[in-house]
Amino acid sequence: AMLATGERRRWAASHQRQARGAAKHDLRILRWTLEAYVSYARYYVDMLRSLSDRASLLARVDAVGHDAYLERAARGEGVIIALAHVGNWDLAGAWAHAVGAPVVAVAERLAEPEVTAFFDRLRDVLGIDVVEPGARGTRLLLRTLREGGRVALVVDRDVTGSGRLGTLFGREVPVAAGPAVLAVLADVPVLPAACYQLPGRRHLIRVWPPIEPPRQGSREERIAVVHRAVVAALEEQIALAPSQWHNLVPGL
Secondary structure: OOOOOHHHHHHHHHHHHHHOOOOOOOOOHHHHHHHHHHHHHHHHHHHHHHHOOHHHHHHHHHHEOHHHHHHHHHOOOOOEEEEEOOHHHHHHHHHHHHOOOOOEEEOOOOOOHHHHHHHHHHHOOOOEEEHHHHHHHHHHHHHHHHHHOEEEEEEOOOOOOOOOOEEOEEEEEOOOHHHHHHHHHOOOOOOEEEEEEEOOEEEEEOOOOOOOOOOOHHHHHHHHHHEEEHHHHHHHHHHOOHEEEEEOOOOO
């Protein structure tokens, strides 16, 4: 797959170089890119395995820093989870369902409708409620948050073209602004989180401290503050395991 997708491979190599602060012709870039593809392949394998082995999911997933998430869920308070395409973000959604705090997520619409439909069905089985990007989806997410639900957004790719600039690994790039906008409009915190692949079939979910929307300033100023904090958290998520960053498209 790595050799068959030349353009995607070049973007993956560029992102690996940038995330690791390497020179353009560093000979290690090829190895790092191959590791990213291997990790991406494991993402699919683990997703499919989870369909037939959901009973053991909690036994295979460790979690740290997740108390605030579970506490807000228990109190019926809305929260936004912001993730990058690192490790296995869908398995994090399956874990949330397994612990009784399921999420609503936005899923990218792919060029092939049948592939999009396949992933929608897969996520439905895993307990992830999916909405489409766009105005209607945004209204559903706001309602979910205001009613005390949980919204999960994978935001390191600006798939709609409406992202805001943020500094990621020293470069100004467009990053999806959904977490910041929704946090301010619904007055709920953002919890950055990642689900990292561990040896064997194990995973580690790590949740960062909440990013609270500020009370002072205009709406635009408050969104900007939250957006900067979210982008900084994304950079930290990726830097902890750059070989698990499955970003194969332009942007960084």
